[in-house]
Amino acid sequence: MLKSKKYDLIVVGAGITGTFCALHALNKKKSVLLIEKDNSPFESSFRNLGHINPSGQSFAKWFDISRKSLRIYQGLQENFDLTFSKTGTCYIAKSTQELTLLHELQALFEERNYPAQLYSPADCKQLNPALITNKIFGGIHLPNEGVVDSKEMTHRLRNHLISELGLHYKHNTLVVDVEKRRGIAKIVTSQQETIWADHIILACGNQTQLLLPNHYPTELLQKCQSQIIKLSPQRTQLKNTLISGASVECFSSSQSCPSFDNSLPQDEIKLTIKQLKDGSVLLGETVRSTCIQKQSDLGFELSMEANSRLIEKAKTFIDLPAWDIESTWTNTYLEHVGDGVFSKTVDDIIHILAGMGNKSITTSPAYTQMYINQLYQ
Ligand SMILES: Cc1cc2nc3c(=O)[nH]c(=O)nc-3n(C[C@H](O)[C@H](O)[C@H](O)COP(=O)(O)OP(=O)(O)OC[C@H]3O[C@@H](n4cnc5c(N)ncnc54)[C@H](O)[C@@H]3O)c2cc1C
Numbered sequence: 001m002l003k004s005k006k007y008d009l010i011v012v013g014a015g016i017t018g019t020f021c022a023l024h025a026l027n028k029k030k031s032v033l034l035i036e037k038d039n040s041p042f043e044s045s046f047r048n049l050g051h052i053n054p055s056g057q058s059f060a061k062w063f064d065i066s067r068k069s070l071r072i073y074q075g076l077q078e079n080f081d082l083t084f085s086k087t088g089t090c091y092i093a094k095s096t097q098e099l100t101l102l103h104e105l106q107a108l109f110e111e112r113n114y115p116a117q118l119y120s121p122a123d124c125k126q127l128n129p130a131l132i133t134n135k136i137f138g139g140i141h142l143p144n145e146g147v148v149d150s151k152e153m154t155h156r157l158r159n160h161l162i163s164e165l166g167l168h169y170k171h172n173t174l175v176v177d178v179e180k181r182r183g184i185a186k187i188v189t190s191q192q193e194t195i196w197a198d199h200i201i202l203a204c205g206n207q208t209q210l211l212l213p214n215h216y217p218t219e220l221l222q223k224c225q226s227q228i229i230k231l232s233p234q235r236t237q238l239k240n241t242l243i244s245g246a247s248v249e250c251f252s253s254s255q256s257c258p259s260f261d262n263s264l265p266q267d268e269i270k271l272t273i274k275q276l277k278d279g280s281v282l283l284g285e286t287v288r289s290t291c292i293q294k295q296s297d298l299g300f301e302l303s304m305e306a307n308s309r310l311i312e313k314a315k316t317f318i319d320l321p322a323w324d325i326e327s328t329w330t331n332t333y334l335e336h337v338g339d340g341v342f343s344k345t346v347d348d349i350i351h352i353l354a355g356m357g358n359k360s361i362t363t364s365p366a367y368t369q370m371y372i373n374q375l376y377q
Helices: 016-027 063-079 096-111 121-127 150-165 246-250 252-256 292-298 304-315 357-375
Strands: 006-012 032-035 089-093 117-119 138-142 168-170 175-181 184-189 194-202 221-231 241-244 269-275 281-291 325-336 342-346 350-354
Touching: 006 016, 006 184, 016 032, 016 150, 016 350, 016 357, 032 194, 063 150, 063 357, 089 096, 089 121, 096 117, 096 138, 096 246, 096 252, 117 121, 121 138, 150 168, 175 350, 221 292, 221 304, 221 357, 269 304, 281 292, 281 304, 292 325, 325 357, 350 357
Parallel strands: 006 032, 006 194, 032 168, 089 241, 194 350
Antiparallel strands: 089 138, 117 138, 175 184, 184 194, 221 281, 221 325, 241 269, 269 281, 342 350
């Protein structure tokens, strides 16, 4: 049946980018086919920290888009359990300089009517009993921010689109070719099936070598390998997602602060700590990057040394009853080097959308909405 049908839109890749593109197109009453190479998709969209933090995004480019994404997550959660919960973020200052930066950030949030409150060490500890108060100088609390369970969220969204909005979904299907033929876009699958559509979106994540490889600009894109740890379940210690140290400075929003020091060396470790519903604790993340043709330079080994450093950093300000590593994993995602996103249209009707990098979870719901609105304006 699929062989003869022409869709309004085919989306290749059932990660967060492709699935949200499908949602917005379905909301416009378009017929949509989502195609995924794996039996059950399990790339970066299913392996990340699941932290939704507009507070970390650049004010010029991404802050408003992220706030809109937060509203989209909340709206979906009202309809079905997407795993979104409003747990809040707390940035923790471990020095007077960091506290100054948090005061400056707070002023920037206030100017934009974004709820944010400066907290004393005792306030921070009240929400997050694991914090060691004599090691911290204070914090800023962002009550509206949230988390999703990334292992689950995109699967649940896809299932909702299939059951409620009529999404057609094909898994275990690698797309091996894409082209425009007689004014219509077509894909060819590894089973030699040809499927037609008015538009095709390639949302293939870090897979840049297979479909239209020459259209991915090597100077604008990099591959980032990120590693995180899951600690064994323990009694609740952390209500908020905690961010501290160099991680605060890595966020694009911090770069708008007068005291931001851009001469600071970039640390591979960007510390974010989050406790999941079952009590386990995620510690992230170690990030290494390389240009897109050299992914193999990143290797395949999980670094125990990086895990030890992550834990040592966390121990400088939180005290957990258990630090046993339950599991640790890594994956590679595509990132635009200039805090942007890579989008390109080929032959008017074939579109590539990728490279939102480590802001994808926070920004893709609203960014893909703008993208689909533009496609069908
Ligand atoms: C450990 C880790 C931690 C992270 N932490 C964060 C974080 O805290 N915040 C954040 O925002 N981001 C984070 N990221 C990055 C974020 O997860 C990714 O940027 C995002 O998930 C990319 O989504 P995507 O849909 O573009 O790509 P993907 O999730 O890679 O999805 C692409 C899909 O396309 C499919 N596909 C590819 N080629 C084909 C083909 N030819 N035919 C059919 N299917 C195909 C793939 O199988 C895959 O399912 C993290 C990533 C990792 C690995």
